[in-house]
Amino acid sequence: MLKELILRNRSYRRFYEEEKISLENIRHWIDLARMGASGRNGQTLKYQIVLSDEKRNQVFDTLAWAGYLSDWDGPVEGERPTAYVIMLNDEELGKNYFSDDGIAVQNLLLGAVEMGFGGCIIRAFKEKELRKVLQVPSNYKIIQVVALGKPKEVVVIDEMKNEDIKYWRDENQVHHVPKRKLEDLIIGNL
Amino acid sequence: MLKELILRNRSYRRFYEEEKISLENIRHWIDLARMGASGRNGQTLKYQIVLSDEKRNQVFDTLAWAGYLSDWDGPVEGERPTAYVIMLNDEELGKNYFSDDGIAVQNLLLGAVEMGFGGCIIRAFKEKELRKVLQVPSNYKIIQVVALGKPKEVVVIDEMKNEDIKYWRDENQVHHVPKRKLEDLIIGNL
Numbered sequence: 001m002l003k004e005l006i007l008r009n010r011s012y013r014r015f016y017e018e019e020k021i022s023l024e025n026i027r028h029w030i031d032l033a034r035m036g037a038s039g040r041n042g043q044t045l046k047y048q049i050v051l052s053d054e055k056r057n058q059v060f061d062t063l064a065w066a067g068y069l070s071d072w073d074g075p076v077e078g079e080r081p082t083a084y085v086i087m088l089n090d091e092e093l094g095k096n097y098f099s100d101d102g103i104a105v106q107n108l109l110l111g112a113v114e115m116g117f118g119g120c121i122i123r124a125f126k127e128k129e130l131r132k133v134l135q136v137p138s139n140y141k142i143i144q145v146v147a148l149g150k151p152k153e154v155v156v157i158d159e160m161k162n163e164d165i166k167y168w169r170d171e172n173q174v175h176h177v178p179k180r181k182l183e184d185l186i187i188g189n190l
Numbered sequence: 191m192l193k194e195l196i197l198r199n200r201s202y203r204r205f206y207e208e209e210k211i212s213l214e215n216i217r218h219w220i221d222l223a224r225m226g227a228s229g230r231n232g233q234t235l236k237y238q239i240v241l242s243d244e245k246r247n248q249v250f251d252t253l254a255w256a257g258y259l260s261d262w263d264g265p266v267e268g269e270r271p272t273a274y275v276i277m278l279n280d281e282e283l284g285k286n287y288f289s290d291d292g293i294a295v296q297n298l299l300l301g302a303v304e305m306g307f308g309g310c311i312i313r314a315f316k317e318k319e320l321r322k323v324l325q326v327p328s329n330y331k332i333i334q335v336v337a338l339g340k341p342k343e344v345v346v347i348d349e350m351k352n353e354d355i356k357y358w359r360d361e362n363q364v365h366h367v368p369k370r371k372l373e374d375l376i377i378g379n380l
Contacts, residue, residue, distance in 0.1 A: 002304045005192065006225050006297055023379065031372050035196050035347070036296065037311055040257060041355045043370050048378045055380040067230060088377070098313055099334065102292020106226065107196055114192045121227055123288055134380060144289065157225070165231045180233050182221050187278070188238045189213065190245040190324065 007157075009109050010177070012118040013066055014079040015149025021083045021117060023051060026148070029111035030085065036107050039098025044091075045143075048134055050084040058133040059084050063145060064124035068166040081119070081147035086130075088140040101143050112148055119148040197347075199299050200367070202308040203256055204269040205339025211273045211307060213241060216338070219301035220275065226297050229288025234281075235333075238324055240274040248323040249274050253335060254314035258356040271309070271337035276320075278330040291333050302338055309338040 030047050038044075050059050060081070065074030075081070087105060089097050109119055122145040130142060153175055160178035167177045220237050228234075240249050250271070255264030265271070277295060279287050299309055312335040326332060343365055350368035357367045 001191070002195065002300055003222060003225075006222055009227075011227050027372065027376070030376060032193060032196055034369060034372055034375055035193075037199075037201050037299075039311075039313060041357055041367060043350075043355060043375075046375055046377045048380065049376060050380050052380055099289075099292030099295055099311065102289030102294070103296045104292070105289055106293045106296040109227075110192055121229075121289065123229060134378070137377075140377070160233075165233060167231055177231060179224060182217065182224055185224055185233075185236055186217070186220060186239060187236045187327075187330070188324070190238065190240050190242055 005110055005113055009113040009118065010155035011120040012149070012151035012153060012155060013120050013147070014075045014151070014153040015081055016152050017078050017080050017082060017149065019082060019150035021051070021148060023049065025115060025117070026051075026083060026085060029108045032107040032111040033104035036100070036103040038100050039096065042094045042097070044089050044093040044097050045100055045104055046088045046090050046140060048086040048088065048136070050086065050134070055133065056081065056084065059130065059145070062126040062130040062133060063122050063147070065122075066167075067124065069169060079152055080149075082149040085146040085148065086134060086136075087143045087146065088136065089143055090139065091141055092139045097143070105144065105146060108146060116150065117148055118151040119146050122147055195300055195303055199303040199308065200345035201310040202339070202341035202343060202345060203310050203337070204265045204341070204343040205271055206342050207268050207270050207272060207339065209272060209340035211241070211338060213239065215305060215307070216241075216273060216275060219298045222297040222301040223294035226290070226293040228290050229286065232284045232287070234279050234283040234287050235290055235294055236278045236280050236330060238276040238278065238326070240276065240324070245323065246271065246274065249320065249335070252316040252320040252323060253312050253337070255312075256357070257314065259359060269342055270339075272339040275336040275338065276324060276326070277333045277336065278326065279333055280329065281331055282329045287333075295334065295336060298336060306340065307338055308341040309336050312337055
């Protein structure tokens with residue numbers, strides 16, 4: 001059951017933009033993020049939700065999409081994220097957030113996938129512009145942007161070959177993600 | 191369903207040490223970690239599994255337990271972790287692992303919880319000693335230690351009061367973790 005959910009939780013970059021996400025759903029997913037473990041229980045992570053057309057467009061313009069797909073400028077109108085969750089670190093509460101960012105975002109995305117949505121973690125963005133668009137106060141560091149929507153693409157995991165980590169799209173627009181084998185990740189058993 | 195699993199996935203520090211975990215189970219949980227998203231798809235994380243009595247004891251001696259429980263030196267014999275998974279970063283593959291460490295450890299722990307086990311992420315350890323005990327090659331950075339076992343304690347989430355983040359144990363040895371309210375985590379909705 002969990003495995004099935006984790007497998008369905010791929011990085012989706014094209015969405016049915018007409019399929020809206022309710023604020024209630026997003027709050028539920030952030031609530032799941034909230035329930036994750038936190039280093040020293042510091043709970044320094046905060047969230048900004050972006051749902052309006054105006055702000056979504058502005059956020060979109062600050063994002064870089066899919067570094068390895070060099071001839072693709074990101075999703076076209078009609079296939080763009082329906083919502084964004086901006087994950088911030090409240091630096092006044094603590095500058096070290098340990099692995100909280102990944103724990104929280106995984107809970108959030110698994111929650112989205114469970115309800116038929118999906119998303120993509122974006123760490124490549126124009127920091128100054130994004131900060132300005134969202135009027136992020138100076139004591140918050142922008143960690144990552146989570147793009148969310150109803151997935152409109154198929155993403156599959158392949159076995160990695162020749163150490164080539166680059167994901168790619170085939171002629172049917174299926175997105176392929178090469179993963180290292182389990183055997184290659186376990187370096188010892190003592 | 192996911193929410194119930196996330197809620198059950200608390201940080202457990204006391205275990206039924208006689209309840210062993212099979213290597214097969216641990217490999218399954220690492221496989222779940224493997225299926226998580228990876229920044230730039232770099233997949234730089236590697237894992238060392240510790241199951242033997244000898245190595246478990248040696249690892250235990252390098253760990254610091256529950257910083258806020260100042261009068262508690264960690265689990266006594268018979269309540270110690272049955273296994274450890276050491277999460278490493280293969281620095282030759284890349285020094286930046288983005289939020290991969292949290293994503294992976296969350297998948298791993300949710301997998302353990304789904305099968306009736308549980309664990310705790312430990313980031314406070316004697317790095318040199320741990321590296322020596324496990325003979326970790328120099329190109330691997332030790333990110334965190336995941337202690338695993340069959341939980342022998344009750345952990346509950348409380349609403350945080352007076353900004354006090356410290357977890358604590360009551361007279362019945364129930365472990366209380368104060369969490370910030372959802373409202374306090376969402377700083378805007380645009």
